[in-house]
Amino acid sequence: MQRYAFLDSLRGIAILGVVMTHVGQSVAGLPPYFAAFTHFGLRGVQLFFMVSALTLCLVAREDNFNPIQFYLRRFFRVAPMFYLAAIFYLLCPKLFGISFASNEVWAVDAITTFLFVHGFNPHGINNVVPGGWSIASEAIFYAIFPWIVLSLALSRRWVILTVLSFAVAFANAAIPSVLNIVDASWRDFFHFNFLTNAPSFATGILLFLALKRVGPKSENSRVAMIGSALVVSSAIAVSFLSDVLPGAQLFMVPALGGVTFVAARYEWPILVNRFLSFFGETSFSIYLVHFGVLHWLIAVAPVIGSSAGQFVILYVFTLIISAFIGIICYKCVERPMVKIGRRIGDRVAECEGARKKVMAPPTVR
Template identity: 30%
Template sequence: MPGNKGETGHNKLQFVDTLRALAIMGVLLVHVSQHVDGLNGWLQKGLSLGAKGVALFYLASAFTLFLSLSRRSGDRKERVSAYLVRRFFRIAPLYYVMLIIYLVVNGTGPRFWLGDQEGVTVANIAAHILFLNGLNPYWINSIIGVEWSVAVECMFYLCVPLLFKLIRSIRHAAWFVMGTLLLSFGLNTVFANAPWISDHPLWGHYLYLWFPNQLPVFGLGILLFLIWKDERHWISVDRFSGVLLLGSVLFALCTGMTDYLIGVLLLLGAYALYHWQPFWLLNRGWSWIGCLSYSMYLTHMLALEIVSQIELPFSPVVNLTLMFVMTLLLTTGLSWLTYSWIEQPGIRWGKKIISRMKSVRSQEDSVKESVA
C-alpha cells in the first residue's frame, strides 16, 4: 500500500502512482456509499467493487518492492536490513499516530469488528503496534477500521526478501501465483468448517481479509514486475507459464474465487496503463493523489465520520456525489498535513538510520582489513 516517488522513479513509472490514486478513490467511494441510504441495489453492488482498490494497492506494492530491491546494491545481508528499516519507517510513524487518534476519537468500547468481545484490550493494542493484529479475527480491523490491509502488507514485507531471491523468472512467478491460489482455496475451505471463534459472521469476514487469501494478488504484482522488466514484455511469457496462468484463471472460475479474477483484470489494466500512457490518467494530479494515498487511506474514515453527520435532502445519487466530493476534499487536506509532517519525516529518519548502518558496517570492514 505505501509508496513514494523515490521508489517508482522516472516518468515511465508514473503509472504506479496512478494505480495508487485509483485504488484510494475506489476505497473512498465504497466507504462513502455505505453511508448513503436509498441507493439502487445494482448501483450499490457496483460501488462495492471499489473495495477491490486494496487489491490494486497490493499489486502496486509487490511491483515497487521488487523494483526497489532490484535497484539496490551491496551484499544481501545489507539489503535485507536496510530494506526492513526502510519499510518500518515508511509505514509505522503515521500508523502509530493514527492508532492513537482513532482510540481517542472512538474509544475502546464494543464495535462490529470486535465481534462478541467487550472492547479493545491492551493485548489488542500491543498486537497493532507490532503489526500482528492480522493473526487474530477479533483484532485484525478493530481500531481504525481499515488497518487489516496494513497488517497483511507487513506480513508480505517479511516474505519479500526470500521471494525476491527465489522468484527470478516469469515461470517462477506463474508457479507462485498458482501455488498461492491453491493454498488460499485449501486453507479457506478447511477453516470455513473449523472456526476459531464463536462469532461465525466475523469468522467469514476474517477468512476474506487474512493474509493467505490476499497472497495471490501479491503474486500477480510480482508477475507484473517480471513482465515489465523483460524488454519483450508479454512476449516473454513462455508457453508453459501461459498455460499455468490460464489454468489459474480456470480454477478460479470453477471455484468462484472472483477476487483473484478481479486481480487478473487489475494486472491487465495496470499493464495497459503503462503501455499506452494515457495523459488523462498519467499527470501530476493523479501522481499527487498517489503520493498521498497512504495518508488518505488512514485518515479518510475520520473525514467520513465528520461528513456523514451532514444531512443532505437530495436524491441518493446526488447525496452520494456530494458526500464523496466533501470526503475527498477533507481527506486530501488532512492527508497533506500528515504526509508533510509525519510520513516524509519518517522516511527521512529511516534514511538516516540506514546511512548510519552503512557507515558502521564500513568501519567494521576497515578494521577487519587492517587486522588481516
C-alpha cells in the same frame, strides 16, 4: 528513490476506489447497480498490494540488498502515520463517544496492532485501525521480501508460486462456508488475512518480471488506447461477480494486473495523469483518515435529495477533506519520517559494509 508516475497514478485509482466503497456503504437506498459499482471500489486494496509488490521489486537490487536497511526504511515509512491513526481511533470512544471497532477492543488487539502482527489475530486484525487489515498483510509481505529479492531471477518459480497462491487463497476464502463459521470475527479473518491477499502480491512480482522482459515503455498510443479500454472494461465487468461467488474478489486480480501492466507499459493519460498521481502520493494518509472524515460528515451533513445525490456529495467532500488532511500529514509526518528512515538505513548499511570489509580475509598476492 526514483518515483514512477504510473505507480502514483495507480495508487490514486486505488484510493479513489476505496473511499468510494466506504461512502457507498454509508448511503442507504442506492440503486442495485449503483451499489454494486461502488462496491467494486474495494478492489482498490488489491491494487494497492499489487503496486506495493511491483514498487519494491523495481527499487530493490539483489547485489546490494540489505534486509536491516530495508526493514528500517519500511518501518519509518509506515509506522509513524499508522501509530498516530491507531492512537486517534483508540481515543475516539473517550474523546468523542465514537467507536470505529466492530468489537470490543482488547488489550491484545492493541498490542498486536502496534507490533504489526495483528494479521495473526482474528479478533484484532481490523479492530483498532479501520482498514488496518491491509497494513497487516503489507507487514507480512515486508517480512518475507528479503527472500523474494533472492528469488526474483527465477521466473518459472514465480509462475508456479502465483498459481499456488490463488489455489490457497480460494481455499482460505471458502473455509467459513465449508465449516459453517458464524462468528463475525473469524469470518472477517478469513476474508482479510494474508493468504487471501497473497495472489495480489504475487501478481505484482510477476508484473515486475514481465515488464523487465518486455523492456521500456511503448509509444504506440493506439495499442495503449485499445488495450487500456479492453482491460478496464474487463475489470469493471468482472467486479460484479463480487456479490455472487465466495472469494470472487480473487477473479479481479488478473484484471487489475492487466490495468497495472497497461499503465506501466503505455502510460495512457486516462490511467496515468497528474490528478491521479496527486491522490496517489498522499494515498496512505488519505486511507487512514478518511474513515474519521466520513463519519464526521455523515453526522453533520443534512440528508438532501436522492440516495445517488447524497452519495455524490458525500464522496466529493470526503475526498476533498481527506486530501487536505492527507497533504498535511504527508508533509509533516510521512515525508520527514521517510527521510529519517532513509538516513538511519543508509548509515546501518554503511556500517555493515565497513564491518564486512574489515572482517574480510586479506588478499593473497
